[in-house]
Each structure stands twice: as structure tokens, then as C-alpha cells.
Amino acid sequence: MTSGHDPVRSRRTTERKGDVRERAILDTCEALLARKGYDAMTVGDIAQGAGITRGALYFYFGSKQDVVTALVARTVGHLWERSRATAQTEDPRQAIAAAMQRTVELWNAHGLVMRTAIDLSLTVPEIGELWNHTADLFITAITAVLERAGIQPGTAPEHAAAMARALCWMIERTFYHASQESREKLQEASATCEHIWLTSAGLTA
Amino acid sequence: MTSGHDPVRSRRTTERKGDVRERAILDTCEALLARKGYDAMTVGDIAQGAGITRGALYFYFGSKQDVVTALVARTVGHLWERSRATAQTEDPRQAIAAAMQRTVELWNAHGLVMRTAIDLSLTVPEIGELWNHTADLFITAITAVLERAGIQPGTAPEHAAAMARALCWMIERTFYHASQESREKLQEASATCEHIWLTSAGLTA
DNA sequence: CCAGGGAGTTTACACAGTGTCGATTTTTAT
DNA sequence: ATAAAAATCGACACTGTGTAAACTCCCTGG
Structure with missing residues (x-):
């Protein structure tokens, strides 16, 4: 999305890879919330949905x-x-x-x-x-x-x-x-x- | 309350020991709910408060x-x-x-x-x-x-x-x-x- | 009185989920 | 190209849940 034509002297690609992941996590969380509800939703589920392991998720969020x-x-x-x-x-x-x-x-x-x-x-x-x-x-x-x-x-x-x-x-x-x-x-x-x-x-x- | 003068031919002592325990469990649960809230309250806490072990509590309630x-x-x-x-x-x-x-x-x-x-x-x-x-x-x-x-x-x-x-x-x-x-x-x-x-x-x- | 059965209880175990850590790989900036 | 920062992994320790088998107590019918 928003393909970067990256114009002259554009502001640094401040879009860290982690920012994308973080958004993916939140999106997955929202989807799971809809599908299974808060209690049933597990940290493992969220991580899996976002394409990473539980351990990696804890790099972004504490819980x-x-x-x-x-x-x-x-x-x-x-x-x-x-x-x-x-x-x-x-x-x-x-x-x-x-x-x-x-x-x-x-x-x-x-x-x-x-x-x-x-x-x-x-x-x-x-x-x-x-x-x-x-x-x-x-x-x-x-x-x-x-x-x-x-x-x-x-x-x-x-x-x-x-x-x-x-x-x-x-x-x-x-x-x-x-x-x-x-x-x-x-x-x-x-x-x-x-x-x-x-x-x-x-x-x- | 309602101290039993237990008149002649009174209805069987339908007060099983378990009935008392059950009430104790519910009372303890209510107290703990006030003190720590639902999430923090553990099955072990309730059992302990009611004077029994976790295992015994599961005799009365499934969860x-x-x-x-x-x-x-x-x-x-x-x-x-x-x-x-x-x-x-x-x-x-x-x-x-x-x-x-x-x-x-x-x-x-x-x-x-x-x-x-x-x-x-x-x-x-x-x-x-x-x-x-x-x-x-x-x-x-x-x-x-x-x-x-x-x-x-x-x-x-x-x-x-x-x-x-x-x-x-x-x-x-x-x-x-x-x-x-x-x-x-x-x-x-x-x-x-x-x-x-x-x-x-x-x-x- | 005393055997048998049900009510009540315990201990041990299997399991699922959480959060932490050090080692390792991948990005990113220079 | 390279070193620091960012990101990821897998293994581990811990807490809490729910189950099961065995044991105790007590009551009741013969």
C-alpha cells in the first residue's frame, strides 16, 4: 500500500519493520476478539495470527x-x-x-x-x-x-x-x-x- | 438465625453437612469478590477461605x-x-x-x-x-x-x-x-x- | 452391634497458558 | 562492509485449572 515514490529528500523511511508488525498484532487482536472473545483469545493465538511466535510478541507488548x-x-x-x-x-x-x-x-x-x-x-x-x-x-x-x-x-x-x-x-x-x-x-x-x-x-x- | 427448637416429629435434619459447606463457599466467594475482584480470586483462595482443599471444592462446584x-x-x-x-x-x-x-x-x-x-x-x-x-x-x-x-x-x-x-x-x-x-x-x-x-x-x- | 454405602475429603497428576531469558538472526544506518 | 539496534526464536519456570483414585467418616438397615 502507499507505494513509496519516495520523493527527493523525503522524510526518512521512519516506517520501521516493527511498526508494521505492531499494526498486524493489533489487527489480529481485533479479529480474534470478534471471533472468540477476550477470554478465549490466547497470546499464542494473537502471535500466530500476526505471523510470529509468542516470544516475539512479548517484544512489542508486555502482556x-x-x-x-x-x-x-x-x-x-x-x-x-x-x-x-x-x-x-x-x-x-x-x-x-x-x-x-x-x-x-x-x-x-x-x-x-x-x-x-x-x-x-x-x-x-x-x-x-x-x-x-x-x-x-x-x-x-x-x-x-x-x-x-x-x-x-x-x-x-x-x-x-x-x-x-x-x-x-x-x-x-x-x-x-x-x-x-x-x-x-x-x-x-x-x-x-x-x-x-x-x-x-x-x-x- | 431461626434457631431450631426442633419440635416433635420435625422434618428430618435435612441439613446435610455439605449444605453448610456450600453456603460457606458462597459466603467466602462473596467476601473475596469484594476484597480482590473476580480475576484475582483463585479457586484455591475460595477453598482455603471455606476451610477445605481445592479438590474438595470441586466436589461441590464444577468450576x-x-x-x-x-x-x-x-x-x-x-x-x-x-x-x-x-x-x-x-x-x-x-x-x-x-x-x-x-x-x-x-x-x-x-x-x-x-x-x-x-x-x-x-x-x-x-x-x-x-x-x-x-x-x-x-x-x-x-x-x-x-x-x-x-x-x-x-x-x-x-x-x-x-x-x-x-x-x-x-x-x-x-x-x-x-x-x-x-x-x-x-x-x-x-x-x-x-x-x-x-x-x-x-x-x- | 457392625457391615456396607454414600457423602465428603485429600493428595497427586496432567495440562494449558503466561511471562522471562539468553542465544541467534535480521535490519538499518553509516 | 560492518557494527549497533531491532526483531525473533526456543526453552524454561511458574501459576492456576480440572481430574482421578484412594482414603475417611458417619449413618443406617439388618
Whole structure:
């Protein structure tokens, strides 16, 4: 891929052989995660899939958890880029619709890794932090929309921040389940969540 | 508890020695779950805590997962008893308040095992079913309240059943996190969820 | 009373997966 | 061309799981 015409004085071929391997490992890991799940997947499996031995894999990652953590980090990185590119619409109704649509796409594209991240959040502290940070991005965004829709700001149980948190968990969990079923279910789940979000924001149709 | 005065002709001492051990194993498992978490907890630890050897434990349970499954089953059994005793209030507002209060108590008493059940729902199919069934009880109850509050019945994305599902996941996830923090957080989380539930039911203020 | 059987227990073993290490080969930069 | 750095391998030690055969205890029917 990206055949190198390697123009004059191009930046060093900084593409170490190891970088390719590392990517191969992560890709294999993602594939195996889909095929057998985290527990059944063994370090030997990953190494074999990447075309190396277990011993060689430990040159790149310190453990199975490290591999998965790296995979989550890679995926979550995409989410962050994506979310930075969010056009800040003024109208809350539009903002909500746009956010839900974007979230559906996110889960369609990365559902597997996101579910894995959630599952391992407890047991692997590193992943927990990664996912917490991601959730905070969402909560902050939801809070902003709620406040713009007229919900009282502040952290009291019935004001914007706390509500945003609950709504975020609602979306996470609902999408978590729906994304295991089918794209159609995800779309329906999205509609339901959007409706509750709108209602909670006082934007009753 | 329930000290046996063992009246005349009492039912056989159906209390086999093994029954006591079995309970001891489950109790130990619950304690260890709190202290070290599922992954770190080893079969040897459980056996030791229960005062027997690993080998003996395998006489009672086929595996570590089996032990935890039994523990979850025991706890979830309590939930079901508890929920059967629900007084069906007419007024939706009261019903919602009562349900949330009950849920707070549930999580205060059994938060640890409930969190464990949720975490293992994927990896241990048995536990997944147990928890799914429990969730269905809640969803059914929420659906009933929504409908009595005037939300259109049916399974379309914005009607009662789907909304109940989303609200159930919201509560599950919010309580899951809050119950890890403190009783105060749980109480606050409850207030937030109640507020969103009320709003979604069209019972604004 | 006492033999036999089932419940309960132990010790030893086989196995699978993890992580480490030193030796060795392959890349890469000069 | 060559030496250092990067990458790879195979063997090893360790931990945890699950199984099996043998042993003990105790209860119960004759």
C-alpha cells in the first residue's frame, strides 16, 4: 500500500519493520476478539495470527492486556478525532439529532472494541481511564446541549450535569446491547434515546 | 438465625453437612469478590477461605464460574422475592418513587454481586440469562408504569416498551457506577434517574 | 452391634497458558 | 562492509485449572 515514490529528500523511511508488525498484532487482536472473545483469545493465538511466535510478541507488548489496551487506545483515538470535528449547531434539537447520528456511526464502526473497552474497564485500570475520559467528553457535550435548551446548570441531582451523566450511561448501555444485535436495532435504539433526551431537555415535540 | 427448637416429629435434619459447606463457599466467594475482584480470586483462595482443599471444592462446584454463578443465583433469588412483594400503587408518581427507593435498597444490599453479575454477563452465559431475566422484570414493571401514565403502548422506538428498556439500562448503569462510590452518590443518582423517568412519563413536575 | 454405602475429603497428576531469558538472526544506518 | 539496534526464536519456570483414585467418616438397615 502507499507505494513509496519516495520523493527527493523525503522524510526518512521512519516506517520501521516493527511498526508494521505492531499494526498486524493489533489487527489480529481485533479479529480474534470478534471471533472468540477476550477470554478465549490466547497470546499464542494473537502471535500466530500476526505471523510470529509468542516470544516475539512479548517484544512489542508486555502482556495480553497491554495488547488490548493498545487496541482500545487506537480506536478511542479515532473517536476523539471524530468528536473534535463536531460542528457546534446552535439549535438544541439539531444538535441532539446530529449527536445521535454520529454516535450510531461510531458504534457501527467500532462497536466491538467499544464493548470490549467497557467490559474490561474494571479489570484493566488503563482501559478504565481511557473509557472514562471518552465518556466525559460525551457528558460534557450533553451537558452543554441541555443547558442551551434551558435546563438549569449545576451539579445538583436534577440539574444539567447529573442529568447528562445519566443520559450518557443510558446511551452507552442501550447501544452496547443493540450493537450486539443488528444495525436496525441500533437505529431503533438511537431513536428511543433521542426521544428521551429531547423530553428530558424539555423539548417535547 | 431461626434457631431450631426442633419440635416433635420435625422434618428430618435435612441439613446435610455439605449444605453448610456450600453456603460457606458462597459466603467466602462473596467476601473475596469484594476484597480482590473476580480475576484475582483463585479457586484455591475460595477453598482455603471455606476451610477445605481445592479438590474438595470441586466436589461441590464444577468450576470457579460455577461458584460465582451459584452466588449470583442466590442473590438474584432475593431480588425476585423482593420484587414479587411489590405493592402495586395506582398513582404513577408514587409507583415511580417507590420503585426507585426499592432499587436503592437493592443496590445498597447487593451492589457487589449485582455488579459482578453484570460484568460476567457476556463471558458466562448462565449468568447472562439470570441477569437478563432480572432486567426483564424491571423493564416490564417500568413499561406498566409508563402506560398507566399515558405513554402510548407498543414496541415502536418511541412507545412504552422501548422507552422502558432504555430507562432500565440508564438505571442499571447509573447505579452500577454510583454504587461503587458511596451510599450518598447512590441516593443522588436515584434522584436524577427518578427525575428523568418522571419527565419521560410526561409527569413534568 | 457392625457391615456396607454414600457423602465428603485429600493428595497427586496432567495440562494449558503466561511471562522471562539468553542465544541467534535480521535490519538499518553509516 | 560492518557494527549497533531491532526483531525473533526456543526453552524454561511458574501459576492456576480440572481430574482421578484412594482414603475417611458417619449413618443406617439388618
